[in-house]
Amino acid sequence: MKNLVVFASGSGSNFQAIIDSIKEGTLDAGIAGLITDRPGIGAIERANSESIPVYTIKYDTQSSYTEQLIHKLDEWKPDLIILAGYLKKIPVAITEKYPNQIINIHPSLLPKYGGKGFYGLNVHKAVVDASEKESGCTVHFVNEFYDQGDIIEQKKVPVSPDDTPESLARKVLKEEHKLLPKVIAEILNSN
Numbered sequence: 001m002k003n004l005v006v007f008a009s010g011s012g013s014n015f016q017a018i019i020d021s022i023k024e025g026t027l028d029a030g031i032a033g034l035i036t037d038r039p040g041i042g043a044i045e046r047a048n049s050e051s052i053p054v055y056t057i058k059y060d061t062q063s064s065y066t067e068q069l070i071h072k073l074d075e076w077k078p079d080l081i082i083l084a085g086y087l088k089k090i091p092v093a094i095t096e097k098y099p100n101q102i103i104n105i106h107p108s109l110l111p112k113y114g115g116k117g118f119y120g121l122n123v124h125k126a127v128v129d130a131s132e133k134e135s136g137c138t139v140h141f142v143n144e145f146y147d148q149g150d151i152i153e154q155k156k157v158p159v160s161p162d163d164t165p166e167s168l169a170r171k172v173l174k175e176e177h178k179l180l181p182k183v184i185a186e187i188l189n190s191n
Contacts, residue, residue: 001030002079002191003030003077003079004032004078004082004184005032005033005034005035005073005076005082006033006034006035006043006081006082007083007084007086008034008041008084008085009036009043009085009086010038010043010085011041011042012041012043012044012046012085013042014084014105014177014180015034015043016177017176017177018082018084018180018184019050019052020181021181026181026185027181027184027185027188028185029080029184031050031052032053032076032078033052033053033054033055033076034052034054034055035055035072036055037057037086037087039056043084043085044056053076055072057069065088066093066094069090069094070093070094073094073097078098078101079101079191080103080184080188081102081103082102082103082104083102083103083105084105085105086104087119090142095143095144102141103140103141103142103183103184104147104149105137105138105139106137106138106139106140106147107119107120107123107124107135107137107169107172107176108127108135108137108172109138109154110140110147110154111147113126113135114138114146115148118146118147120169121166124166124168124172125165127159128159128163133158133159134156134157135172136154136155136156136157136172137154137155139151139180152183152187153182153186154179155175155176155179157175
């Protein structure tokens, strides 16, 4: 069975979509653990309710952050690393050690509305403010630059004239929950 490690910084709804897909049998994998940079978040509660190990990184330097990630990933031996709402940049040492083994879900149609500071409602506000006709979500490989890795797959959603950042976020998130497990399964099945 393939081994997944999930990184999350928030409520963990995409993490839950992965858990649900495994339980439903549409994703043949196990989750070795959850890595987070924030204590007390919803993703941790979701992991605890499924007896999935959690590692919360506490660090004061970039080298300490990188060392802890390397140690934990060496222990959990992932076939695929999934960033599911993880807001901290992945160190180059990790992207180099796991080439084309780290994916991210982003709430826009990259390359539009990607990069530092473009996450969560910031993305949806920018899309609405620009009067875009469509938005969506993107799963892409992670490299050393924010949101610039090769795009794997996207799902489009229409932007209505009366959409708010919040209503658009709900529409996009619904598609994220379908797209992320689908792409994970496709990647694992191709290896």
